[in-house]
Amino acid sequence: MAEATQTHDEHAKVQQEYIRTGIWLLVLMVLKVGVVSVEMPRTLMVATLLVLMLLKLWLITGVFMHLKYEKMTMVLFTAVPVIFAIILFFGILPDFTISPWLP
Amino acid sequence: MASAAEVIERQQDGSTEWGGGKSPLRVSEGKMGMWLFLMSDALTFAALLLGYLMIRFSSPSWPVPSEVFGIGLVTIMTTILMMSSATLALAVGSAHKGDRAATLRFLLITIIGGAIFLGLQAYEWTHFIQAGARPFSNPFGPPMFSGSFFIITGVHGLHVLSGVIYLIVVAYRVYQNTFSGDFVERAGLYWHFVDIVWVLVFTLFYLI
Numbered sequence: 512m513a514e515a516t517q518t519h520d521e522h523a524k525v526q527q528e529y530i531r532t533g534i535w536l537l538v539l540m541v542l543k544v545g546v547v548s549v550e551m552p553r554t555l556m557v558a559t560l561l562v563l564m565l566l567k568l569w570l571i572t573g574v575f576m577h578l579k580y581e582k583m584t585m586v587l588f589t590a591v592p593v594i595f596a597i598i599l600f601f602g603i604l605p606d607f608t609i610s611p612w613l614p
Numbered sequence: 615m616a617s618a619a620e621v622i623e624r625q626q627d628g629s630t631e632w633g634g635g636k637s638p639l640r641v642s643e644g645k646m647g648m649w650l651f652l653m654s655d656a657l658t659f660a661a662l663l664l665g666y667l668m669i670r671f672s673s674p675s676w677p678v679p680s681e682v683f684g685i686g687l688v689t690i691m692t693t694i695l696m697m698s699s700a701t702l703a704l705a706v707g708s709a710h711k712g713d714r715a716a717t718l719r720f721l722l723i724t725i726i727g728g729a730i731f732l733g734l735q736a737y738e739w740t741h742f743i744q745a746g747a748r749p750f751s752n753p754f755g756p757p758m759f760s761g762s763f764f765i766i767t768g769v770h771g772l773h774v775l776s777g778v779i780y781l782i783v784v785a786y787r788v789y790q791n792t793f794s795g796d797f798v799e800r801a802g803l804y805w806h807f808v809d810i811v812w813v814l815v816f817t818l819f820y821l822i
Contacts, residue, residue: 522707522708522710522711522713525707525710529703530704532703533699533700533703536696536699536700540696543817544685546821547685547821556822560817560821563817564814567813568810568813568814571699571809571810571813572806575802575806576802576803576807577799581640584638584639585639588639588649589649592653592654592657595660596657599660599661599664603665604668606668607668607671
């Protein structure tokens, strides 16, 4: 059975935050497409896109996935794949920088 | 400072956070299970995306993806997936409140969003294949351009398809009124993860 665990005000506040986050995600997406459409140095474009991407990831994980409200131990726990991805990145990097195998 | 006897006593009655009888991370077993699954799945996508980036930046030339695929369609796909994430968050909120009708309504909107996304992806794949792209060859550039496109968007698309099926099951449980807020939240975690992966794919594959 469904459990009624939130008061009406709390619920309205949470739902408003979800709608606000959805709007922010849209704004960030428009900005990303705008950055690609405007002429600018490639390095600046890539850096801007990466910053906007990280902002979107933070909004989705923090608000939609509730990590903002979880304990710090839980947040660190979910960061484990990021650590492994970094190890993987530096593990395969020499294949491309020291002995490139692609023509 | 607590004496050894006091510490032992607290551990025995389970009053310390990690002393047993409590959930120190304050998440349910189901939610923890979903997080563990998502963490393992994140490693799959990390391997795919890192492999793609390595191939791309070690290739002497690479087509501009936005010119090959057209930025308009991908932007629409991204908007739909992001909005479906927002509607699912609203469904989770409604489920926690115990509002069955609103939960069902938001779930159905999310399912429709996911289905439209899949339809658009099928359309994009069809056009790309008609243009001569195959897994190991394409007329646009290095063979791995199409290879990485098919692998990355294909694996993501399968996740979206699984998510739509999962959400249909959740919606049925909500319809039957045999659900809890935690049950819907677990499905939400999965769907948001699919959205996160798309944010990465959209930026790293289509825009950069």
